[in-house]
Amino acid sequence: MSKQEVVICHNLEENLQKAVTSKTYDKLFILTDEHTRTYCLPIIEKYPFLAQAEHICIGVEDIHKNLETLAYVWSQLSNKGGTRHSLMINLGGGMITDLGGFAAATFKRGIDMVNIPTTLLAMVDASVGGKTGINFNGLKNEIGVFAPANYVLIDCEFLKSLDYPNILSGYAEMLKHGLISNTEHWSELIKFDMEHVDYKHLQQLVATSIEVKEKVVEQDPFEKNIRKALNFGHTVGHAFESFALETGNPVLHGYAVAWGMVCELYYSHLKVGFPKDKLRPTIQFIKEHYGKLAFSCKDYDRLYEFMKHDKKNSSLGNVNFTLLSEIGDIHINQSATQDEVYDMFDFYCETMG
Numbered sequence: 001m002s003k004q005e006v007v008i009c010h011n012l013e014e015n016l017q018k019a020v021t022s023k024t025y026d027k028l029f030i031l032t033d034e035h036t037r038t039y040c041l042p043i044i045e046k047y048p049f050l051a052q053a054e055h056i057c058i059g060v061e062d063i064h065k066n067l068e069t070l071a072y073v074w075s076q077l078s079n080k081g082g083t084r085h086s087l088m089i090n091l092g093g094g095m096i097t098d099l100g101g102f103a104a105a106t107f108k109r110g111i112d113m114v115n116i117p118t119t120l121l122a123m124v125d126a127s128v129g130g131k132t133g134i135n136f137n138g139l140k141n142e143i144g145v146f147a148p149a150n151y152v153l154i155d156c157e158f159l160k161s162l163d164y165p166n167i168l169s170g171y172a173e174m175l176k177h178g179l180i181s182n183t184e185h186w187s188e189l190i191k192f193d194m195e196h197v198d199y200k201h202l203q204q205l206v207a208t209s210i211e212v213k214e215k216v217v218e219q220d221p222f223e224k225n226i227r228k229a230l231n232f233g234h235t236v237g238h239a240f241e242s243f244a245l246e247t248g249n250p251v252l253h254g255y256a257v258a259w260g261m262v263c264e265l266y267y268s269h270l271k272v273g274f275p276k277d278k279l280r281p282t283i284q285f286i287k288e289h290y291g292k293l294a295f296s297c298k299d300y301d302r303l304y305e306f307m308k309h310d311k312k313n314s315s316l317g318n319v320n321f322t323l324l325s326e327i328g329d330i331h332i333n334q335s336a337t338q339d340e341v342y343d344m345f346d347f348y349c350e351t352m353g
Ligand SMILES: NC(=O)c1ccc[n+]([C@@H]2O[C@H](COP(=O)([O-])OP(=O)(O)OC[C@H]3O[C@@H](n4cnc5c(N)ncnc54)[C@H](O)[C@@H]3O)[C@@H](O)[C@H]2O)c1
Pocket: 033, 034, 035, 036, 039, 040, 060, 061, 062, 065, 092, 093, 094, 095, 096, 098, 118, 119, 120, 121, 122, 125, 126, 127, 128, 129, 130, 131, 132, 140, 141, 158, 159, 160, 161, 162, 163, 166, 169, 170, 173, 252, 253, 254
């Protein structure tokens, strides 16, 4: 996988111009969803070098991260004269960078793309590292490819119009980066005042968070080994997310990851000795800020069924976890029996109230 250039922008116009003139592109496409078309597109569409760009807009959030929307984007690229020498600019959150990235990676076997993430989650996680895809068959990211954007342009100005639940959602992935990196970063994240967000300080934390992800991706771009660390919290988190979507109460990805981390930290404590003095404050932070997902023991079988489809598994029936014996001490390819998974759910229900 070729390396992507991640730029923390001080002048987005200049950085984007550099990206779109880095090669001779015959056509520029800007992909937005209905919200980023309203809140984010006005910031960039006035740039003179984007005057002739074609616009494609899709519906919002994960219910649209599907095959139908993907086919719509492909048809727009095709009908509006896209060629292999066109450039796709994905302007939005993780839904846009995942789906737009997959559309660009597959249209005419792949065209160049630039990600301009506009949510906290997409800045620290989704736009970086090359995982693209769509949900399919009720499962998260079931279809996709690894395809890094040529450039990722980070501008925290976009966060000004983002609602608080989506700030929290992105913060959950930052917390994950804290847990898999080092105590200093984790502790700074746990102490951060989420009720009165200091955006300058947040910007510094964003830069550190991106570095954590980039370092892991550089070592293992195709998730054969250590990249599984970035999936911490997701074995259970994706099951929670798919379950919530299926039962008609979709939740934000980061919330599902935060709740997934409660289960996986508990299991880390049992299986590899993650220390209690870090378990408690992390769970407390998640409980205070993210509330809880409502489910009962009647739902355990369904949740377990979702977990059997996790991409880290090598065969159905063997659920693969990434665990932590300390902050930054990562144990990949750990497994749990069905009883152990149900014990995690019991712990979750008892602890989260
Ligand atoms: N590829 C990866 O490595 C990776 C990593 C993490 C998450 N993901 C995926 O990312 C998706 C979640 O991404 P997300 O949390 O960014 O959600 P999202 O893209 O659905 O955006 C959340 C909401 O915020 C709106 N929005 C975006 N930017 C805005 C802005 N600046 N101002 C106002 N509103 C704005 C969107 O329209 C949407 O309504 C999930 O599908 C998840 O699976 C992928």
